Amino acid sequence: MNILPQVTDLQDEPLAARLQHHLDHKTKPLGSLGRLEALALQLGLIQSSTRPQLLHPQLVVFAADHGLAARGVSAYPSDVTWQMVENFLSGGAAVSVLARQHGLALTVVDAGVRHHFTPRPGLLQRKIGPGTADMLDGPAMSEAECASAIETGCGVVRSLPGNVLIFGEMGIGNTSSAALLLARLSGEPIERCAGRGTGLDDAALQRKIGVLQAVLQRHEGVDAPLAVLAAMGGFEIAMMVGAVLQAAAERRVILVDGFIVSAAVLVAARLQPHVLQRCVFAHQSDEAGHALMLRQLGGQPLLQLSLRLGEGSGAALAWPLLVSACRILAEMASFEAAGVSQQA
Ligand SMILES: Cc1cc2ncn([C@H]3O[C@H](COP(=O)(O)O)[C@@H](O)[C@H]3O)c2cc1C
Numbered sequence: 506m507n508i509l510p511q512v513t514d515l516q517d518e519p520l521a522a523r524l525q526h527h528l529d530h531k532t533k534p535l536g537s538l539g540r541l542e543a544l545a546l547q548l549g550l551i552q553s554s555t556r557p558q559l560l561h562p563q564l565v566v567f568a569a570d571h572g573l574a575a576r577g578v579s580a581y582p583s584d585v586t587w588q589m590v591e592n593f594l595s596g597g598a599a600v601s602v603l604a605r606q607h608g609l610a611l612t613v614v615d616a617g618v619r620h621h622f623t624p625r626p627g628l629l630q631r632k633i634g635p636g637t638a639d640m641l642d643g644p645a646m647s648e649a650e651c652a653s654a655i656e657t658g659c660g661v662v663r664s665l666p667g668n669v670l671i672f673g674e675m676g677i678g679n680t681s682s683a684a685l686l687l688a689r690l691s692g693e694p695i696e697r698c699a700g701r702g703t704g705l706d707d708a709a710l711q712r713k714i715g716v717l718q719a720v721l722q723r724h725e726g727v728d729a730p731l732a733v734l735a736a737m738g739g740f741e742i743a744m745m746v747g748a749v750l751q752a753a754a755e756r757r758v759i760l761v762d763g764f765i766v767s768a769a770v771l772v773a774a775r776l777q778p779h780v781l782q783r784c785v786f787a788h789q790s791d792e793a794g795h796a797l798m799l800r801q802l803g804g805q806p807l808l809q810l811s812l813r814l815g816e817g818s819g820a821a822l823a824w825p826l827l828v829s830a831c832r833i834l835a836e837m838a839s840f841e842a843a844g845v846s847q848q849a
């Protein structure tokens with residue numbers, strides 16, 4: 506593979522101090538805007554500015570199918586992947602509604618759905634293959650396919666305008682991939698990483714865990730992030746790894762959705778740790794394993810709404826908080842300017 510995008514350290518003590526000074530002198534008790542203040546500071550550091558501005562936010566949904574889905578790890582059939590892609594494009598999915606509500610440009614990327622789509626606006630055809638292979642039999646994808654997916658993800662980000670990327674995904678079976686990536690990269694037992702996904706009952710969840718255990722055994726000794734991604738990832742996840750690396754290298758803000766997007770961030774962060782400085786974690790999904798994933802990433806989610814959908818829905822819901830954080834920095838008066846008395 507060509508060289509991965511390089512992600513530099515954003516640490517800038519003088520700028521952080523200036524941002525904190527601005528926040529501390531706004532007309533409010535010290536620290537009273539809580540997490541919004543930390544968010545404002547992070548956005549300022551990403552953009553190297555005391556007046557960060559969010560321009561042309563792009564919501565990008567990566568979609569692909571998974572060979573492992575044939576093993577009964579999801580409550581829904583693989584056909585739902587392409588059917589939901591059609592639904593995203595015709596405007597009827599949750600993420601379509603939320604993108605419309607918030608004025609977010611929505612792009613769907615076919616990273617490897619087992620279906621032929623007719624070309625249309627809003628759809629990028631970037632198929633690596635017709636779904637991954639069954640990872641119980643061998644690697645989900647070859648190293649060449651994995652590299653191609655990562656490079657394609659980089660290219661998708663390069664082709665989009667603006668300074669904010671909001672990532673979402675669609676792919677029946679992909680909570681399995683995400684759980685496997687978490688288990689192998691963190692060393693945590695699969696029982697702590699895997700969840701009900703689209704809504705498995707207790708018995709089906711136990712069967713899913715059994716399948717995932719067998720997958721981990723099949724790929725025993727595979728530890729390097731890119732090898733783990735090829736063995737147990739998905740085309741949409743690998744493409745998101747590239748997209749995250751590229752967005753981070755360009756110092757764009759990355760708004761992370763739920764469990765599956767977080768798994769892509771986990772892989773990207775193992776390759777380039779400073780990626781995490783650009784990531785805002787939108788919410789903590791109800792998918793079991795996401796809390797553990799966020800701990801691994803050192804990420805504090807903005808929202809906790811018991812969502813367990815994916816698509817980028819949680820990220821779209823968190824978007825206005827980023828806008829508010831920027832506007833607080835830009836528009837709120839200081840004690841001095843407003844003539845308000847400071848702490849006694
Ligand atoms: C109708 C429908 C819409 C969805 N939108 C996102 N997902 C979510 O569910 C899938 C992951 O769960 P699992 O690993 O159990 O298959 C992903 O496609 C994810 O985005 C959906 C799932 C369904 C059924």
Ligand SMILES: O=C(O)c1cccnc1
Nearest residue numbers: 763764765790813814815
């Ligand atoms: O958190 C997610 O992204 C998620 C959870 C369940 C199903 N699909 C996605």
